[in-house]
Amino acid sequence: LFEKPFFHTCPIILLFLNEEIKQSFLYPCFAWLLFLIALFSIEQAVIIPVIIIAMFIFLKIGNKASIKYSTLFYFTIPAFISIAGFFLLSKIVNGQWITHYGSSAFNHFISIETGAKFYAYFFKHIFLLRQFDFDTQQKIYHYLELPFVFFILTCFLLLFCFYALYRYKKGNNNYGILLLLLLLYFMAQAPVIQLYFSTLLYVEGDRLGYISSFF
Numbered sequence: 001l002f003e004k005p006f007f008h009t010c011p012i013i014l015l016f017l018n019e020e021i022k023q024s025f026l027y028p029c030f031a032w033l034l035f036l037i038a039l040f041s042i043e044q045a046v047i048i049p050v051i052i053i054a055m056f057i058f059l060k061i062g063n064k065a066s067i068k069y070s071t072l073f074y075f076t077i078p079a080f081i082s083i084a085g086f087f088l089l090s091k092i093v094n095g096q097w098i099t100h101y102g103s104s105a106f107n108h109f110i111s112i113e114t115g116a117k118f119y120a121y122f123f124k125h126i127f128l129l130r131q132f133d134f135d136t137q138q139k140i141y142h143y144l145e146l147p148f149v150f151f152i153l154t155c156f157l158l159l160f161c162f163y164a165l166y167r168y169k170k171g172n173n174n175y176g177i178l179l180l181l182l183l184l185y186f187m188a189q190a191p192v193i194q195l196y197f198s199t200l201l202y203v204e205g206d207r208l209g210y211i212s213s214f215f
């Protein structure tokens with residue numbers, strides 16, 4: 001249950017947004033407690049405070065809410081301190097900063113192979129590629145790693161992001177929401193993007209795709 005994204009990500013986001021409506025010191029406290037549970041349950045939880053910051057910037061750009069900077073600090077600073085403490089505890093107890101997978105699993109983050117994994121998770125969840133036969137899946141994932149395919153997809157993505165941002169600033173909330181969800185998807189997938197990519201599991205069994213599939 002604790003590994004499911006709705007258990008911690010959604011309540012933390014709702015607590016953050018509700019702080020504008022009914023300011024309460026308990027909201028950041030509850031959010032921090034949920035974050036601690038998430039942090040010791042699933043790797044991708046480290047991205048939650050960054051998601052909160054992204055939502056704050058999104059609302060400020062569109063002038064959609066009057067959430068104070070102090071509220072942002074209450075929801076993110078304890079989380080970042082907790083992350084630092086988590087890695088420090090890992091170093092003290094296990095002798096390494098990143099346990100289980102090890103730091104060597106996170107080399108070459110900026111590469112076509114790594115970037116293609118973002119698209120692989122996206123197409124896997126959106127187009128239900130898990131339902132395809134294994135050979136077809138492998139061909140699709142292989143094509144996504146080809147440089148010209150990767151750059152074409154990235155160009156389309158950037159064009160859409162700029163266009164959606166333009167429409168959002170003009171008052172079109174639908175484009176703004178699409179842009180936000182797309183960005184949060186990429187952010188949520190980033191902490192585990194270089195780990196093993198499973199082609200055999202459905203999304204409910206694909207632990208590394210939980211939080212990103214939520215968005």
